[in-house]
Amino acid sequence: MGVIYILWLREIKRYVRSRVQIVVSLGQPALYLLALGFGFGPVFAKAGGGSYLQFMAPGVIGMTVLFSSVFSGIAMLFDRQFGFLKETFVAPVSRLQIMLGRTLGGATVAIIQGCLILVICLIAGFRPAHWTAIPVAFLFVIMIAIVFAAMGTALGSVIQDMQGFQLVMNFLVLPIFFLSGALYPLSNLPPVLTWITHGDPLAYGVDGLRGVLIGTWQFSFPVDMLLLGILAAAFLSTGAYLFSRMEL
Amino acid sequence: MIQVENLTKTFGQFTAVKGISFQVQQGEIFAFLGPNGAGKTTTIKMLTTLLRPTQGTILLDGFNPLIHQKEARRRFGIVFQDPSLDNEQTAYENMELHGVLYHVPGKIRTQRIEELMKTFELWEKRDDYVKTFSGGMRRRLEIARGFLHTPKILFLDEPTLGLDPQSRNQLWAHVKRINQAENTTVFLTTHYMDEADRVADRIAIIDHGTIVAQGTSAELKSQTESDSLEGAFLALTGTSLREDGADSKDQMRQFARMWRR
Numbered sequence: 001m002g003v004i005y006i007l008w009l010r011e012i013k014r015y016v017r018s019r020v021q022i023v024v025s026l027g028q029p030a031l032y033l034l035a036l037g038f039g040f041g042p043v044f045a046k047a048g049g050g051s052y053l054q055f056m057a058p059g060v061i062g063m064t065v066l067f068s069s070v071f072s073g074i075a076m077l078f079d080r081q082f083g084f085l086k087e088t089f090v091a092p093v094s095r096l097q098i099m100l101g102r103t104l105g106g107a108t109v110a111i112i113q114g115c116l117i118l119v120i121c122l123i124a125g126f127r128p129a130h131w132t133a134i135p136v137a138f139l140f141v142i143m144i145a146i147v148f149a150a151m152g153t154a155l156g157s158v159i160q161d162m163q164g165f166q167l168v169m170n171f172l173v174l175p176i177f178f179l180s181g182a183l184y185p186l187s188n189l190p191p192v193l194t195w196i197t198h199g200d201p202l203a204y205g206v207d208g209l210r211g212v213l214i215g216t217w218q219f220s221f222p223v224d225m226l227l228l229g230i231l232a233a234a235f236l237s238t239g240a241y242l243f244s245r246m247e248l
Numbered sequence: 249m250i251q252v253e254n255l256t257k258t259f260g261q262f263t264a265v266k267g268i269s270f271q272v273q274q275g276e277i278f279a280f281l282g283p284n285g286a287g288k289t290t291t292i293k294m295l296t297t298l299l300r301p302t303q304g305t306i307l308l309d310g311f312n313p314l315i316h317q318k319e320a321r322r323r324f325g326i327v328f329q330d331p332s333l334d335n336e337q338t339a340y341e342n343m344e345l346h347g348v349l350y351h352v353p354g355k356i357r358t359q360r361i362e363e364l365m366k367t368f369e370l371w372e373k374r375d376d377y378v379k380t381f382s383g384g385m386r387r388r389l390e391i392a393r394g395f396l397h398t399p400k401i402l403f404l405d406e407p408t409l410g411l412d413p414q415s416r417n418q419l420w421a422h423v424k425r426i427n428q429a430e431n432t433t434v435f436l437t438t439h440y441m442d443e444a445d446r447v448a449d450r451i452a453i454i455d456h457g458t459i460v461a462q463g464t465s466a467e468l469k470s471q472t473e474s475d476s477l478e479g480a481f482l483a484l485t486g487t488s489l490r491e492d493g494a495d496s497k498d499q500m501r502q503f504a505r506m507w508r509r
Contacts, residue, residue, distance in 0.1 A: 006348045014336045087332040090296050091349035092321040248298050 003093045004101040011072065011105025015112070022116075029064040029117050033057065033124055036183065049185070055216075057126040058137075058209035059182025065114040065144045066180075066202055070173050072106025073152015073239075077159055086248055095244040099153060103239060107142075107149035114141040128213045136212045143228040144205035150235035151201075157242035180206045186218045201231050249274040249401055249433040250295070255304035257290050264290040266457040267304065272450075274400070277427060277434040279448035281441070281481060283490045287457040288437045289329060292405050295435070296326050309400050322350065325394030326403040331386055335379040339370055339389050342378060343396060350397035360396055368392040368422055384415030391419065395426055402427075404436040408443060416440070420447050441478040451477070455485045 015022070037053040037060075044052035079085040088098045118134075128134060155168055179193075180202035189197065197203050208224035211217040250272040257265040265287040272278040282288050293299040295306060297313045297320065306313055313320035333342050343365065347357040365371040368388040378386065387407055394402050404423070408416040420443065427434050438444055444451055445465045452462035461468055461484050465477050472483040 003349060006345055010334065010337065010345065013341075017336060083330075084332055084334045086298070086328055086330075087346070088349060089298060090321055090324075090326055091346075092318040092351070093349055247300075248293070 003097045004104070007088070007098060007101025008105040008108065011102065011109055015109040022113075025068060025113060026064070026116055026120065028067075029060045030120055032063065033060045033117075033121060037124065053124065053126055054214055055185075055210070056183060057121040057124075058213050059180070059206050060121065061114050061117050061137075061141065062144055062180065062202055062206040062209055063177050063182050064117040065110045065141055065205075066148050066177060067173065068113040069106055069110035069145045069147075069149040070152040070155070072109055073103065073149055073154070073156040074159065074165055074168060076102070076153065076156035077161075077165055080156075080246075080248065089246075089248060095246075096240055099240050099243040103146075103149045103153045103236070106152060107145040110145040110149060111141055114145065129215045133212050137209050140205055140208040140212060140224070140228075143208070143225070143232060144202065146232045147201055147205070147228055147235055150232060150239045153239035154235060154242050157239065157246045176200055176202050179203070181218065182206050201228070204228055204231075249276070249309055250278075250435065251305075251307040252295070253305050255291065255294060255306065256302045257287075257294060257299065258302045264457055265294070268454065268457070268459050270452055270459060270462060272401075272433055272435060274433055275427070275431040276449045277424075277436070277447055279444040279451045280435065280437045280454065281439075281444055281451060282437075282454035283485055285490050286454045286485075288454060289405060291454070292326075292403055292435075292437065296324060296403055297321060322397070323399055324401040324403060325397065325399035327387070327390045327394050327405065327407050329405040329409070331390065333378045333386060333390060333393075336377065338375050338377055339365070339381070340374040342389065343393055346393045346396050352397050357396075360398075364392040364395055367425070369418075384411050384419070387411060387415070387419060388422070391423065395430075395432070398430065399432065401433045401435060404434065406437055406439065408438060408440060416443065423447070441476070441481055445477040453481060453484050460484050 033053075033056070037056055041052040044050070044055065049055060076085065089095075115138075118137075128137070155172075159165055159168060179197050179200045181197060182202070186194070186197050186203065186207075204219060204224040204227045207218045208221065208228070211221060211224070250270075252271070253269045254267045255265055255269070256263065256267050268291065280288055280291065290299065294301045295308070295313070297317055300314065308320045309323045311320040311323065334345070337345070340361065343361045344357065347361065352360065362371065365374055368391065370385065370389055370392065373381070373385065378389065381389065391402075391404070391407065402423075408419060411419065423434060424447065426432060436444075436448070448465065450462065450464055451468060453460050453468070461471065463471070468480040468484075469475065469477065472480040474480040474483055
């Protein structure tokens with residue numbers, strides 16, 4: 001059994017065993033979907049946007065994957081001072097292996113969460129343009145999960161305490177979500193906002209999901225995929241670097 | 249087995265460890281004592297590759313942990329001051345994960361896990377989650393885990409903190425047994441002087457980052473004309489209280505406890 005595999009497996013086991021946490025972490029996106037999806041529905045339709053549930057379901061999937069994957073990385077904060085991370089740090093294995101095992105584990109958990117929320121979307125009445133779109137959408141879910149799990153690992157390597165954790169959640173993760181176009185179309189925004197939203201990594205993930213699932217593109221398939229690929233590579237290497245420099 | 253020369257660690261303006269030197273022979277039980285903040289944990293962190301020394305050299309079984317990191321790491325096991333078990337996994341899974349991390353081959357791994365868990369009286373509880381374990385059981389599991397890859401050196405950083413006398417006694421009995429059976433060198437820190445007196449072959453006392461005395465318990469007692477090790481310790485380090493304020497680490501410790509229920 002490999003080192004990366006067993007650390008990956010640990011993340012999966014932790015996830016599968018905490019059933020309460022699964023329900024809790026799906027509760028928030030489900031609430032967004034139902035409260036906003038149905039609540040804003042009439043306004044959105046009146047403005048000529050069509051079905052708001054159709055529009056926002058891919059955004060909610062993106063949001064679920066974002067929160068779940070970033071959180072898995074930042075949760076390292078708790079493993080750090082008091083837990084299990086030390087045990088892996090003194091073992092005769094490279095930091096890169098530890099980092100990859102953890103990050104891929106976190107990404108896998110986020111992918112599972114994304115799939116579960118897709119099922120909830122389908123139950124709530126969301127219908128993809130075509131059923132064959134789902135496997136392609138799955139590709140985007142994987143990309144988003146890897147990008148943000150790597151970002152989480154990078155952040156988890158530098159954050160020392162709870163204040164840092166809250167800082168990141170409020171001033172990084174939430175803006176990434178709200179400025180990604182998950183909840184509103186990115187077209188016809190004020191120039192500053194357009195500029196900011198185009199710098200948001202999740203914007204390309206959400207656009208990919210939405211494009212594939214309901215056929216509405218802001219950018220395009222190659223642009224989304226390419227940018228997510230570059231971001232994944234960049235965050236993975238940053239994460240690996242910061243993780244390798246971590247001192248306990 | 250452990251050779252330390254002129255070891256120094258500075259954090260900005262503060263020098264936590266000031267040029268300490270000592271040697272520990274193979275099979276020896278060596279106690280490293282000192283008041284809070286004396287530099288014990290910093291020293292252990294440097295010995296176990298978690299911190300880079302500012303100056304000085306360390307040799308573990310002939311390997312410099314800075315240059316031959318993996319070889320050095322393979323040669324020691326460690327039980328940290330704060331628990332480092334995975335609470336969400338079973339005792340057996342924790343052992344197994346450790347075995348994989350240290351590349352212990354499958355068959356030997358299974359065999360040795362069973363052997364050690366039986367020695368430390370945990371075999372019946374192997375499929376229970378660690379979060380259901382008492383403090384003493386957790387400590388035993390951590391020590392059993394530390395021995396799993398047959399290390400030549402075992403570091404124990406305050407392993408008996410918060411345990412009742414029964415658990416402490418039993419824990420040291422186990423450690424002594426394996427120390428004798430496998431000739432493992434043991435490097436320990438503790439605040440319980442009676443333990444160090446009973447268990448350790450040799451003792452070093454550190455205060456304000458320097459070693460103020462080392463030798464056998466009898467030597468330290470006669471040197472300070474005290475009739476107990478505690479007396480010797482107080483004579484060497486003074487009776488003033490050390491700063492051990494509630495820093496952010498303590499807050500985190502509490503938070504982690506809440507978080508994990």
